[in-house]
Amino acid sequence: MLVFNKNTIKDKIYACWLGKNIGGTMGTPFEGRTELNDIQGFSTPENVVLANDDLDLQLVWLRAIEDYGPYSLNEQILGEYWISYIPPHWNEYGIGKNNMRAGLLPPMSGEYENPWKHSNGAWIRTEVWACMAPGCPDIAIKYARMDASVDHGAGEGTYAAIFVAAIEAAAFVIHDLRELIDIGLSKIPADCRMARSINLLLDCYDKGIDWKETRRILVEDSADLGWFQAPANVAFSMLGLLYGEGDFKKSMILAINCGDDTDCTGATLGSIFGILNGTAGIPEDWKRHIGDNIVSVAIDKGSLYGLPATCTQLTDRVYNMIPVMLKANRAAAYLGDEDKFDDADIARFKDPSVARGLVAIPGMSYTTDFIWADCRIIFPDGPDIAPEKSVNVKLVVTNKNAGPKHLNLKWHLPEGFTVSGVRRDYVLQSGSRYTQPVLEIDATITAGSNVEACNRVICEITAAGRPTAGLAQIVLIG
Numbered sequence: 001m002l003v004f005n006k007n008t009i010k011d012k013i014y015a016c017w018l019g020k021n022i023g024g025t026m027g028t029p030f031e032g033r034t035e036l037n038d039i040q041g042f043s044t045p046e047n048v049v050l051a052n053d054d055l056d057l058q059l060v061w062l063r064a065i066e067d068y069g070p071y072s073l074n075e076q077i078l079g080e081y082w083i084s085y086i087p088p089h090w091n092e093y094g095i096g097k098n099n100m101r102a103g104l105l106p107p108m109s110g111e112y113e114n115p116w117k118h119s120n121g122a123w124i125r126t127e128v129w130a131c132m133a134p135g136c137p138d139i140a141i142k143y144a145r146m147d148a149s150v151d152h153g154a155g156e157g158t159y160a161a162i163f164v165a166a167i168e169a170a171a172f173v174i175h176d177l178r179e180l181i182d183i184g185l186s187k188i189p190a191d192c193r194m195a196r197s198i199n200l201l202l203d204c205y206d207k208g209i210d211w212k213e214t215r216r217i218l219v220e221d222s223a224d225l226g227w228f229q230a231p232a233n234v235a236f237s238m239l240g241l242l243y244g245e246g247d248f249k250k251s252m253i254l255a256i257n258c259g260d261d262t263d264c265t266g267a268t269l270g271s272i273f274g275i276l277n278g279t280a281g282i283p284e285d286w287k288r289h290i291g292d293n294i295v296s297v298a299i300d301k302g303s304l305y306g307l308p309a310t311c312t313q314l315t316d317r318v319y320n321m322i323p324v325m326l327k328a329n330r331a332a333a334y335l336g337d338e339d340k341f342d343d344a345d346i347a348r349f350k351d352p353s354v355a356r357g358l359v360a361i362p363g364m365s366y367t368t369d370f371i372w373a374d375c376r377i378i379f380p381d382g383p384d385i386a387p388e389k390s391v392n393v394k395l396v397v398t399n400k401n402a403g404p405k406h407l408n409l410k411w412h413l414p415e416g417f418t419v420s421g422v423r424r425d426y427v428l429q430s431g432s433r434y435t436q437p438v439l440e441i442d443a444t445i446t447a448g449s450n451v452e453a454c455n456r457v458i459c460e461i462t463a464a465g466r467p468t469a470g471l472a473q474i475v476l477i478g
Contacts, residue, residue, distance in 0.1 A: 019270025024052035027266030051297030096151030111153025111363030130168030154363030370470030416448015
């Protein structure tokens with residue numbers, strides 16, 4: 001069991017947002033520069049906070065989880081909130097939105113024809129999940145993956161979000177940076193580019209290689225991934241923490257001087273440092289310089305009102321969600337009067353089983369909730385369709401409660417389309433407290449002579465004795 005002192009937790013959450021604001025404001029003027037920087041502090045006047053989408057988007061997620069709660073929140077809700085309240089159209093943001101407008105649900109919205117899926121848009125917005133799940137990295141990564149999938153699918157950007165969220169959640173309990181990095185690595189595939197970049201950083205650091213040379217090695221190793229990619233930039237944040245040796249100013253300056261996506265690297269470093277050390281770890285002169293305000297750039301405030309305007313307000317609202325998040329996910333963690341950390345629970349921080357299931361979710365897929373079952377629609381060869389051509393689709397139906405279910409399938413197809421390889425009736429085996437049986441249905445959909453830009457096929461799945469029909473929406477892109 002983990003018990004957290006209420007005042008300590010609140011202080012760490014506030015320091016997280018304060019560090020985020022400091023790093024974002026300090027790094028923003030140098031964003032996109034691929035060369036080494038030479039900053040030594042703020043380049044902005046006192047009490048000026050620069051707008052930063054790293055923080056913006058998390059205000060939208062906060063509102064989503066306040067509205068729907070952790071029980072109901074899913075990728076589709078986050079996608080709808082993105083469409084409704086986040087105007088920017090650049091890079092992966094724009095591609096994710098365009099894919100959703102075409103009818104593709106997350107994570108497919110972030111996977112389909114997205115050259116930016118390995119970029120930085122997701123790992124920079126993980127703090128809200130970590131702060132709602134202190135000491136519970138598996139809970140934090142569950143929601144961070146949901147979030148990342150909207151515009152990064154199953155790419156390196158999503159692995160980066162899982163890695164960072166795990167570190168941030170664990171940092172409420174563990175203060176050894178190397179141990180935290182190991183926890184982050186335990187949650188992502190050992191052979192992914194994110195893991196490769198972090199392991200390369202650790203190797204350089206252990207060999208005593210100068211930070212500038214280490215930075216050069218990281219840049220060179222990730223060059224094939226293009227501009228603003230996650231593996232090197234996450235490594236820059238970790239570089240700052242490692243080579244900074246526990247000094248906030250030194251750590252921040254090192255990370256930003258690495259260049260590239262400097263608002264992101266600085267902001268995330270500030271967040272992690274804040275969680276680790278609380279407000280006492282952030283120098284007073286930098287606290288005074290930045291102040292308490294939040295300035296947003298990526299939110300349609302005309303549609304989404306009542307958002308936190310200060311780090312203090314954001315801290316209070318995130319703190320209030322902690323008991324709800326922990327209860328919803330059946331965590332053995334509570335808020336109390338003093339810290340009490342069980343070694344057995346901490347040992348489970350590196351358990352890869354939850355993460356393994358999350359990273360195994362195919363990018364070319366999405367899930368529909370039937371209440372009594374979940375249905376994942378998988379496109380083994382993608383969703384593209386052409387006149388007189390066929391597309392293979394797999395429906396994976398998971399029983400969510402006890403009792404077998406006798407299923408009936410009815411297909412609603414665009415004019416001229418046909419479906420083959422399927423039966424009308426299926427049996428979904430009985431589930432239990434410990435098992436959720438799965439039924440896999442392979443279908444081949446063939447187009448007629450007329451194909452639209454967006455073609456919707458609906459598989460209506462009913463279960464005998466159940467009042468709710470499950471509608472599996474299959475979107476094919478012409």
